[in-house]
Amino acid sequence: QVQLVESGGGLVQAGGSLRLSCAVSALTFSTYRMAWFRQAPGKGREFVAVLKWSGGSTRYADSVKGRFTISRDNAENTVYLQMNSLKPEDTAVYYCSAGSRFPVNSQRAYEYWGQGTQVTVSS
Numbered sequence: 001q002v003q004l005v006e007s008g009g010g011l012v013q014a015g016g017s018l019r020l021s022c023a024v025s026a027l028t029f030s031t032y033r034m035a036w037f038r039q040a041p042g043k044g045r046e047f048v049a050v051l052k053w054s055g056g057s058t059r060y061a062d063s064v065k066g067r068f069t070i071s072r073d074n075a076e077n078t079v080y081l082q083m084n085s086l087k088p089e090d091t092a093v094y095y096c097s098a099g100s101r102f103p104v105n106s107q108r109a110y111e112y113w114g115q116g117t118q119v120t121v122s123s
Contacts (some may be wrong), residue, residue, distance in 0.1 A: 003022070006096045012120070022081075
């Protein structure tokens with residue numbers, strides 16, 4: 001059974017950093033992309049970043065480009081989201097996902113989801 005477990009969320013001041021982790025089990029990584037989405041209160045779930053496990057290519061939402069970095073640790077079967085220069089508008093529940101469909105910036109592309117981790121950025 002595929003499991004995605006996020007951790008690393010919390011409260012941080014504007015300008016600060018956090019690193020989110022997503023521990024993945026029972027997944028054939030070579031055929032999947034790993035992505036982070038987020039959902040702010042009262043808003044829909046939006047794409048943040050995606051990484052193709054095989055090859056490591058990445059793509060980011062314009063709102064986080066240059067501030068966030070998605071990466072992976074093959075040995076630990078873990079995906080990370082390093083978030084720097086955080087802004088209050090980054091406040092959201094962040095979800096890790098795994099999928100093999102398209103388009104890569106759509107929720108519809110992802111079959112598996114974690115439970116989410118809260119990130120709160122104070123001004």
